Amino acid sequence: MTAEFPVDSVVDAHVHLMPDRLMRAIRDALGDAAGWTFDHPTDLAAMTEILRAAGVEEFFALPYAHRPGMADELNEWVCETAATAEHVVPFATVHAGDDDVGGIVERAVDAGARGLKFQLPVQGFPVDDPRLEPAYEVAAANDLPLLVHAGTAPMFRDDPNVGVDRFRSFLDSYPDLRVCAAHMGAYDVDAFCELARTNENVFLDTTFSMSAVAEEYMAFDPDSVADETLIKLSESVMYGSDFPNIPYSYEKERAHLLARELPIETQRDIFSRTARRFLGEA
Numbered sequence: 001m002t003a004e005f006p007v008d009s010v011v012d013a014h015v016h017l018m019p020d021r022l023m024r025a026i027r028d029a030l031g032d033a034a035g036w037t038f039d040h041p042t043d044l045a046a047m048t049e050i051l052r053a054a055g056v057e058e059f060f061a062l063p064y065a066h067r068p069g070m071a072d073e074l075n076e077w078v079c080e081t082a083a084t085a086e087h088v089v090p091f092a093t094v095h096a097g098d099d100d101v102g103g104i105v106e107r108a109v110d111a112g113a114r115g116l117k118f119q120l121p122v123q124g125f126p127v128d129d130p131r132l133e134p135a136y137e138v139a140a141a142n143d144l145p146l147l148v149h150a151g152t153a154p155m156f157r158d159d160p161n162v163g164v165d166r167f168r169s170f171l172d173s174y175p176d177l178r179v180c181a182a183h184m185g186a187y188d189v190d191a192f193c194e195l196a197r198t199n200e201n202v203f204l205d206t207t208f209s210m211s212a213v214a215e216e217y218m219a220f221d222p223d224s225v226a227d228e229t230l231i232k233l234s235e236s237v238m239y240g241s242d243f244p245n246i247p248y249s250y251e252k253e254r255a256h257l258l259a260r261e262l263p264i265e266t267q268r269d270i271f272s273r274t275a276r277r278f279l280g281e282a
Contacts, residue, residue: 013147076108079108090113196233203236
């Protein structure tokens, strides 16, 4: 039997929406690096059908530019695609090596972007890279949140662009920007949770690391995050899936969280309210 979300207005805060050619390249790279295969569709209509059937009302559409010179076009495509669907919240991206970092983000804001996404180990720069300062200035001026892959999971333990120290360095410079460390900050979960405890602008998403198959696919035990931690941090933790780039069914992404006996108010936060707070809606 498929487990149902216990609350209404569920938001999936970590879904990837990109042109088919780029998505195929990303999947090929992930497959080569991790041996994963992917069966989920990548076009918006088919993705929406699966997510709606699972009970998801709204989702963040996250792109990322793996090299300079592609962010403008990618952001335009995401925003135009999202404009046809009220349930899609478009994010934008930029590469630190782009010539006009601030201008790219400004154009994305004009096109409808609601936040910024950085996949730091793939993009090849840290969140505290000074070349990103113009992007952060535009984000601050337009109240845009940031969602970043800042942790070392699943295959980036030796990558100098990720880790809690780089994230702390960013927070020192931009304490007023809302920023989410994806995947609960794995593998530095305890340190990222502590940052969320002490800074109301630090968020975490449950993506991949809190799935029912996290041990199999990323060598992380979701039970290592106690119920009490989720309860205390519920206003800072939001549900995400990495859909459609997950090598397992969508049901497995949420099954572990739904099996926990969390208070209904905690569930409302994690599955809905925290994402809206992250967007600045609450």
